[in-house]
Amino acid sequence: MTTDSAVKVAPGAQVLDLIQLRLQRALRERQRYRYVTPRVTVQGEGFLIQSPCCSRHVDPQGGVIDIALLMPMTCGHWSLSSRDHAISAWVPQLQDQPLEVLLEALCVDTERVFWL
Numbered sequence: 001m002t003t004d005s006a007v008k009v010a011p012g013a014q015v016l017d018l019i020q021l022r023l024q025r026a027l028r029e030r031q032r033y034r035y036v037t038p039r040v041t042v043q044g045e046g047f048l049i050q051s052p053c054c055s056r057h058v059d060p061q062g063g064v065i066d067i068a069l070l071m072p073m074t075c076g077h078w079s080l081s082s083r084d085h086a087i088s089a090w091v092p093q094l095q096d097q098p099l100e101v102l103l104e105a106l107c108v109d110t111e112r113v114f115w116l
Contacts, residue, residue, distance in 0.1 A: 016042055023047055023070070023103070030107040032115035038067060046071035046078075049106075049114075057116050058085045067114050068106055070099075078102050082113045 023040045027049070038051040049068040053059040066083040073079055073096050080102040081090040093113060094102055109115050 019099070020047060022099075023049070026103045026107055030109070030115070032109055032112070039064070043069065044071075051115075053116075070102060080105060085116075 020040050020042065027038050027040070033051065036052045038049055041048050041050070047070045048066065049070070050064050051067050053062050053065045058065050065085065068083070069081045069090050071079045071081075076098070077096045078099050079092060079096065080094045081092050083089075084091045094105055106114055
């Protein structure tokens with residue numbers, strides 16, 4: 001296979017389990033809203049991260065909202081999207097990056113793109 005014909009390959013179930021644990025562990029070290037427990041679930045080939053809305057900006061009742069979506073790309077890289085709650089759509093933030101880079105962006109979130 002040449003690099004020109006790279007194909008997106010979805011991780012297997014055991015790999016997804018390990019990645020899910022890695023995400024959960026990384027989220028414990030995030031800098032924003034550390035007092036809530038986010039939920040990481042498998043969403044198709046990737047992962048959906050949800051959390052209670054403590055700021056009440058998105059959900060005045062403090063319900064669970066979508067925070068981020070991680071999807072596999074080629075060569076072990078991933079994409080990271082944030083949720084635009086006003087238009088109910090995912091907005092790409094980082095594309096074709098190693099998982100470590102995406103986790104750093106998600107956990108630090110200096111621009112408050114994910115943890116509103």
